[in-house]
Amino acid sequence: MGAGLEKLAALREDPYAPARSWKERTGGKVIGYFCSLAPEEMIHAAGALPVRISGENRVISKSGAHLQSYCCSLARTGLDMALEGELSFLDGTVFVHTCDTMQRLSDIWRLNAGFVFHGDVVLPVRFEGDLARDYEVKELSYFKERLEEYLGDIPDDALAESIKTYNRNRSLLSEIYGLRLENPGVLSSVDALTLAHSSALMEKSEHNTFLEEVLEELKSTGPADGSKVRLFGVGSLMDQWDFLGMLEAVGATMVDDDFCNGRRYFDALTPEDLAPVEAVAARLWERESCPCKHLTKRDRAARLLDRIRRSDARGAFFFLFKFCEPHGFDYPYLKAAFDKAGIPSLLLEIEQGSVSIEQLRTRVEALVETIKI
Amino acid sequence: MSDEGDNLSLTQIKATDQMKQLMVEYYIEAKTTTEKPICWITSGGPVEFLIAMDVIPVYPENHGAMCGAAKIAPGLAETAEEMGFSRDLCSYARADIGGAVKQDGAIPGGLPKPDFLLCCNNICGTVTKWYEELSRYFDVPMFLMDTPFIHTTKTKHATEYVRQQCLELVGFLEKQTGREFSLEKFAEVALRSVAAVELWKGVLKTAESRPSPFTCFDAFIHMAPIVTLRGTQQVVDYYELLKGEMEQRIADGIGAVPEEKYRLVWDNIPIWYAMRSLGNLFASNQACLVADTYTTAWAVDIKIDDPLTSMADAYTKVYLNIAIDIMLDQLLGLMEKYQADGLVMHSNRSCKPYSLGQYDLARAVTERTGKPALIIEADMTDSRVYSEAQVRERVEAFIESL
Numbered sequence: 001m002g003a004g005l006e007k008l009a010a011l012r013e014d015p016y017a018p019a020r021s022w023k024e025r026t027g028g029k030v031i032g033y034f035c036s037l038a039p040e041e042m043i044h045a046a047g048a049l050p051v052r053i054s055g056e057n058r059v060i061s062k063s064g065a066h067l068q069s070y071c072c073s074l075a076r077t078g079l080d081m082a083l084e085g086e087l088s089f090l091d092g093t094v095f096v097h098t099c100d101t102m103q104r105l106s107d108i109w110r111l112n113a114g115f116v117f118h119g120d121v122v123l124p125v126r127f128e129g130d131l132a133r134d135y136e137v138k139e140l141s142y143f144k145e146r147l148e149e150y151l152g153d154i155p156d157d158a159l160a161e162s163i164k165t166y167n168r169n170r171s172l173l174s175e176i177y178g179l180r181l182e183n184p185g186v187l188s189s190v191d192a193l194t195l196a197h198s199s200a201l202m203e204k205s206e207h208n209t210f211l212e213e214v215l216e217e218l219k220s221t222g223p224a225d226g227s228k229v230r231l232f233g234v235g236s237l238m239d240q241w242d243f244l245g246m247l248e249a250v251g252a253t254m255v256d257d258d259f260c261n262g263r264r265y266f267d268a269l270t271p272e273d274l275a276p277v278e279a280v281a282a283r284l285w286e287r288e289s290c291p292c293k294h295l296t297k298r299d300r301a302a303r304l305l306d307r308i309r310r311s312d313a314r315g316a317f318f319f320l321f322k323f324c325e326p327h328g329f330d331y332p333y334l335k336a337a338f339d340k341a342g343i344p345s346l347l348l349e350i351e352q353g354s355v356s357i358e359q360l361r362t363r364v365e366a367l368v369e370t371i372k373i
Numbered sequence: 374m375s376d377e378g379d380n381l382s383l384t385q386i387k388a389t390d391q392m393k394q395l396m397v398e399y400y401i402e403a404k405t406t407t408e409k410p411i412c413w414i415t416s417g418g419p420v421e422f423l424i425a426m427d428v429i430p431v432y433p434e435n436h437g438a439m440c441g442a443a444k445i446a447p448g449l450a451e452t453a454e455e456m457g458f459s460r461d462l463c464s465y466a467r468a469d470i471g472g473a474v475k476q477d478g479a480i481p482g483g484l485p486k487p488d489f490l491l492c493c494n495n496i497c498g499t500v501t502k503w504y505e506e507l508s509r510y511f512d513v514p515m516f517l518m519d520t521p522f523i524h525t526t527k528t529k530h531a532t533e534y535v536r537q538q539c540l541e542l543v544g545f546l547e548k549q550t551g552r553e554f555s556l557e558k559f560a561e562v563a564l565r566s567v568a569a570v571e572l573w574k575g576v577l578k579t580a581e582s583r584p585s586p587f588t589c590f591d592a593f594i595h596m597a598p599i600v601t602l603r604g605t606q607q608v609v610d611y612y613e614l615l616k617g618e619m620e621q622r623i624a625d626g627i628g629a630v631p632e633e634k635y636r637l638v639w640d641n642i643p644i645w646y647a648m649r650s651l652g653n654l655f656a657s658n659q660a661c662l663v664a665d666t667y668t669t670a671w672a673v674d675i676k677i678d679d680p681l682t683s684m685a686d687a688y689t690k691v692y693l694n695i696a697i698d699i700m701l702d703q704l705l706g707l708m709e710k711y712q713a714d715g716l717v718m719h720s721n722r723s724c725k726p727y728s729l730g731q732y733d734l735a736r737a738v739t740e741r742t743g744k745p746a747l748i749i750e751a752d753m754t755d756s757r758v759y760s761e762a763q764v765r766e767r768v769e770a771f772i773e774s775l
Contacts, residue, residue, distance in 0.1 A: 067729060101729060104697070131534060294505065329505070
């Protein structure tokens, strides 16, 4: 294993170490966000470090006084970390309009978490049409102004530069995912997803250097074991590394995914020939959509099936947070479409902090056996 | 309406019969019409456009409430659960989807099929997902009225976005109905809507009296016309009648709760299947729920000189589309206006925008007013998660603490 890949385990262990050390080294400001639709390039262009907060496996203590048990663990554990002071390296937080839980979490966070900067980006729910685009651009410009009040000016050329850096990152991740489609044995699903996930935890140009290093290592790796059962993962955020490890252990691998810390995070490039704010707005619509967004002209099932076909996956698993409404409502129709296309699938509902790998193993093994027959 | 809708107040409201008649006629027309198109619409949606276009609005949420009160919602929800909809999803949505599939519900044969759908996300993001499913199931078009949430600022561009969508909605309706939109007719409808809203506000205001002539449990029943049919003349007539009756009660010194001692404010959607037992429980403890955050949500302002802009504004700033600190100001205002001694919050598993934030709100209300708050964990229609004994115990302990 090369030096690049060796860093991955440490990133899973302590995801915020790079942000803390960046802050110490540069004295710059760190801005957290939950949703991958956050306009990171703007934060980056202001010289700050955007970092994704994604909760963690833990038993909550303080957030239970603010959030009911019927809300997702992402919100509950994330807020708990903030209230326990574990996110003290953050100077501010940005919330993007996605689901009802995140919408309320923003209020609760603003009133209780005590960070200096709080930004809301109320993106449209409609992700098509001129009216919504016009509103989206205005909302992003409005957010940019709020950000500038706190972080200082964001000149167009700086934003254009950040867009390039981010696009480079997206292209590199896309290339690495591409290698796995050809030869999944070259990199485990755990490591592949960690590469995408860690992109939202590190300064982008540093992450680019890291990815370039990994890519070199992978290119020099010869043909690997390609006998594993190829699966496709669907859900919001996937941070259960032990689950992916177990998947590999039972003879399967996730060749591609629709997670927002996976493929959806780096999908589509920000156009470099548009005015920068409009370009950011354009990419958010162009990338593979999240079920929080309403699209009448794009059929999510058809798009996912297309990706499944292109990745030559033989089965799929839905890895959903318990209490997640947007994904929960999409599940029956996606499952039916997968069934119709002959793609067997498995629904796994989890809560961070109470995942039983053993229980999941039995179910994954059953899926893998079905596919092998 | 269901049996649960009868006689909730210990003192029977006479206008109830007229309200029931109004709703029965409405549902009969919706079920039997051959000329008028049917549009399913969310409870926070701009129904005035449908009324002005002679479209019959049908409310799955109103029907969900009826199914909840009639205690048939869990059975309908099970059908949706068998289709793969998680039990953690909104129980209105589950009951509605199950009801659509089974063609069953609180009205015989279930709701009439929609020709198209109008979904306004000012009450939650859930409706967007729910209506997407309806759009797939019935294979009918859906219009999403997207009303940006207000966290700290109501921006001009958000209001403009919603106003433009109102115009787009007109185009959508013209296409769906093959009829032309008449601004003149729309203005008439808006005028009647404003009149009905004013009367409804007047009804709610009578509860400021001591003793209060009605409880929020009555309001939950009598809100059906303002939610579903505002913009029609019948609704204006109905609330004139109801307001008159409430004013007469005040003049006669009749209270909804005999020997009213405690006055409370309710927060969140009713627990439909437990309304009667809760109503009796509070009343037998001399507690009257004089106001609530739910029925006031339909007291929106529309300005006749610029109906579109004021509607865009009004539909965007409804109670569930604003941040909890703005909600707190409104809640405190309500408690002061109605001289409340405490707050009862229904923490509703089915409704995250209404429920998440209640723990903070409850603390803030107590800190600011010194008045206690009670939180009841339940679900609006799914009685499978409700423990009556536990709720009774908590309510009694709460009233004792007042």
